[in-house]
Amino acid sequence: MDNEEMMASLANKTVMIVDDTSFMRNIIKRAFEKAGCQVVAECENGHEAVAMYQAHRPDLVAMDIVMPQMDGLEALSQIKAMDPDARIVVVSSLGTEDKVETALGLGAKSFILKPFKAPELLSVFAEALAV
Amino acid sequence: METPKGLTAALEHGESFVRPAIDLLKTMVGVEAHPGAIHTRHNTQPTYDLIVVVGITGPWKGALIMSLNQRVAQEMTSRMMNGMPTEELGLNDISDAMAEFTNIVAGNSLVELMQSYSVSLSISPPIIISGENSELRFAGAQGMRVVPLDTDLGSIELGLTLSTHEEFRLERIEASGTKAMG
Numbered sequence: 001m002d003n004e005e006m007m008a009s010l011a012n013k014t015v016m017i018v019d020d021t022s023f024m025r026n027i028i029k030r031a032f033e034k035a036g037c038q039v040v041a042e043c044e045n046g047h048e049a050v051a052m053y054q055a056h057r058p059d060l061v062a063m064d065i066v067m068p069q070m071d072g073l074e075a076l077s078q079i080k081a082m083d084p085d086a087r088i089v090v091v092s093s094l095g096t097e098d099k100v101e102t103a104l105g106l107g108a109k110s111f112i113l114k115p116f117k118a119p120e121l122l123s124v125f126a127e128a129l130a131v
Numbered sequence: 132m133e134t135p136k137g138l139t140a141a142l143e144h145g146e147s148f149v150r151p152a153i154d155l156l157k158t159m160v161g162v163e164a165h166p167g168a169i170h171t172r173h174n175t176q177p178t179y180d181l182i183v184v185v186g187i188t189g190p191w192k193g194a195l196i197m198s199l200n201q202r203v204a205q206e207m208t209s210r211m212m213n214g215m216p217t218e219e220l221g222l223n224d225i226s227d228a229m230a231e232f233t234n235i236v237a238g239n240s241l242v243e244l245m246q247s248y249s250v251s252l253s254i255s256p257p258i259i260i261s262g263e264n265s266e267l268r269f270a271g272a273q274g275m276r277v278v279p280l281d282t283d284l285g286s287i288e289l290g291l292t293l294s295t296h297e298e299f300r301l302e303r304i305e306a307s308g309t310k311a312m313g
Contacts, residue, residue, distance in 0.1 A: 020230075020256055021227045021228075021230050021231040021234070022223075022224075022227050023211070023212075023224070023227040023228045023230075023231045024231050026212075066234065066238070066253075066254050066255065066256055067256060068256045092238065093234055093235040093236075093237070093238025093239060094238040094241060094242075094253065094254060095238070095239075095242055096241060096242050096245050096251075096252075096253075097245075098251060099253075113239075114235045114238065115155065115158055115159055115235055
């Protein structure tokens with residue numbers, strides 16, 4: 001997928017960002033907004049993510065793993081139980097083999113290791129829309 | 132309790148946490164970091180007044196501890212936020228950025244540790260401690276391995292404490308401000 005196709009596929013898509021630091025949420029938000037996406041929800045933990053997914057049904061979800069109260073893998077599991085078609089990409093610093101396998105096994109479309117560059121992030125999300 | 136050989140080696144060498152920190156300082160902050168000698172400190176007391184603690188969980192328990200002066204943290208945050216003027220940054224912005232930075236160092240370090248020593252570990256959300264005379268103690272810890280990182284912005288200290296002690300936990304924090312992220 002070239003850059004033009006990638007930007008076209010992401011344009012006007014709704015996105016939910018789940019990460020416990022506002023610093024990372026802002027980085028991800030800026031990348032999506034430059035691609036023409038609409039960020040409809042930002043969440044600090046898995047509990048919020050499950051509730052906000054139900055309320056907004058976004059096209060895409062960026063999900064951190066290590067968060068207080070409920071981690072991203074549990075939230076991923078609960079969201080996929082609610083909506084098997086949910087398109088969730090895990091964005092985490094913890095790219096250990098077991099975490100990646102668990103995330104993909106629970107139905108994540110892909111896994112991005114922090115730190116990342118914005119084009120890499122957008123490319124993975126565009127591919128998540130295509131499959 | 133006898134310390135497993137892998138854990139001892141992981142602490143002695145320290146590459147697992149130093150290399151990711153140097154790489155991230157370059158890519159996320161845009162500064163070159165020059166590591167000093169890795170050495171053992173017989174307690175877990177960090178040197179500087181802003182402290183970020185990321186817990187390590189699994190068969191090895193422990194923490195990665197980053198400490199730095201608030202002024203250095205402010206400069207790092209400014210650079211991580213595309214040059215946002217330091218006077219516009221609040222303590223929450225700085226805490227958040229330092230939490231994310233340390234979280235990524237810890238996550239990336241764990242990948243190396245797990246690959247090198249065939250152990251399954253995870254991390255817990257960062258805790259930020261700010262204020263002079265902060266005191267940090269862990270039950271079950273036998274000191275920590277420490278490396279100073281010198282940068283153009285100032286010094287940063289990284290500490291790693293690991294234990295197989297079942298009772299390992301953060302026991303005491305004394306500081307003017309403590310914030311668990313999230």
